[in-house]
Amino acid sequence: MNFNFIAQQLEKRSDDALLRNRQLVEQVSAREIRIAGKYYLNFASNNYLGFADEDFFELSTGLGSHSSPLLTGYSKAQQQLEDRLCDLLGYESAMLFASGFSANSSVLKALFHDKSVAQCSAIFQDKLNHASLIDGALQSQAAMQRFNHNDMKHLQSRLEKSKASHKLIVSEGVFSMDGDCAPIAELAALAKAHNAWLMIDDAHGFGVFGEQGLGCAHSIKPDLLVITFGKAIASSGACLLASKAVIDYMLQFNRDYIYSTAMSPGLALATLKRIEQLVAAHDKRQQLNDNISYFKQLAKTHKLALMPSDTAIQPIVLGDAEYTLSVANKLKQRGIWLSAIRPPTVPHNTSRLRITLSAAHRQADIEKLLTELVAVL
Numbered sequence: 001m002n003f004n005f006i007a008q009q010l011e012k013r014s015d016d017a018l019l020r021n022r023q024l025v026e027q028v029s030a031r032e033i034r035i036a037g038k039y040y041l042n043f044a045s046n047n048y049l050g051f052a053d054e055d056f057f058e059l060s061t062g063l064g065s066h067s068s069p070l071l072t073g074y075s076k077a078q079q080q081l082e083d084r085l086c087d088l089l090g091y092e093s094a095m096l097f098a099s100g101f102s103a104n105s106s107v108l109k110a111l112f113h114d115k116s117v118a119q120c121s122a123i124f125q126d127k128l129n130h131a132s133l134i135d136g137a138l139q140s141q142a143a144m145q146r147f148n149h150n151d152m153k154h155l156q157s158r159l160e161k162s163k164a165s166h167k168l169i170v171s172e173g174v175f176s177m178d179g180d181c182a183p184i185a186e187l188a189a190l191a192k193a194h195n196a197w198l199m200i201d202d203a204h205g206f207g208v209f210g211e212q213g214l215g216c217a218h219s220i221k222p223d224l225l226v227i228t229f230g231k232a233i234a235s236s237g238a239c240l241l242a243s244k245a246v247i248d249y250m251l252q253f254n255r256d257y258i259y260s261t262a263m264s265p266g267l268a269l270a271t272l273k274r275i276e277q278l279v280a281a282h283d284k285r286q287q288l289n290d291n292i293s294y295f296k297q298l299a300k301t302h303k304l305a306l307m308p309s310d311t312a313i314q315p316i317v318l319g320d321a322e323y324t325l326s327v328a329n330k331l332k333q334r335g336i337w338l339s340a341i342r343p344p345t346v347p348h349n350t351s352r353l354r355i356t357l358s359a360a361h362r363q364a365d366i367e368k369l370l371t372e373l374v375a376v377l
Helices: 005-015 076-089 100-111 131-139 152-161 184-193 244-253 265-279 282-301 321-333 363-376
Strands: 025-028 032-035 038-042 093-097 121-126 143-147 166-172 197-201 224-228 238-242 313-319 339-341 351-356
Touching: 038 363, 076 093, 076 224, 076 238, 076 265, 093 100, 093 244, 100 131, 100 166, 100 197, 100 224, 100 238, 100 244, 121 131, 121 152, 131 166, 143 152, 152 166, 152 184, 166 184, 184 197, 238 244, 282 313, 282 363, 313 321, 321 339, 321 351, 321 363
Parallel strands: 121 143, 121 166, 166 197, 197 224
Antiparallel strands: 025 032, 032 038, 093 238, 224 238, 313 351, 339 351
């Protein structure tokens, strides 16, 4: 029968406890979530600073952008957002994307789209990089080599053996499933020593790290920096920051950007205003750090094995996918909503509970989480 593989693959996913389903969210904040009429403490949100919970201003400009940015879709609001980000982060130029996935994947595809260039190019990726980065490299014309997670000796060995003329090292600021940070200063030093460029996706670091929330890579300034607006900024979309020459190159060859409708002026203006709030959000960042410390302290007291993370992402690896899903469901019965992360998002036998903390959480929320975790585990 035609396309019978669809039912077969779905059945296999279900048998392996890997079947994914959407949950209809009726109401959500950084602290709480309501699904099917029931409220839960929410430990599955990227709303790190709680900005998504705050009332926002009425849009004073158009919601639609009318066209792609290279036709008539590039507005003053978009330019202002790009200019402000360049000013804050120290770059010559920038360009906006509809999503972080689009930014990451399309930049790598566009950079090495030319076969004559790609045949003497290599992309060096951390093995735990986001799917968007891996997909972009696979769809580019360049060779891709992966180095062990945060293993600078392994990366150095890869670089030393490479005969590529154009080398690009790619990593994340904060790894979304493990919660640890990349050694960006060491990555930059290796890039310089091997005449390579460095690209950092700082989706989970921007807004959270640094005195002004400018992210993990602010003091290093990699050659290509991608930040997203859907996490700490509580907006939507993403931005690539680089030299003027790189952005001009992307305007010629980045198909995702060229053939997509531009970010709406209303969203660009809202994001710009949110960024000004974020830069001044010292108290929120301090509260988030206090909540992370309190969670880790209680987890240590209860002898819960955490991964080595000092960020808002605090995974507990349980291994088996079916067991992990069972634990997450039992926690939901106790009023705790968090994510059961299973393959292929993470490697086999590393299924985990992914706990994300927010500045909006209260100590009592964290105490309730740990009490229920201990009871279920």
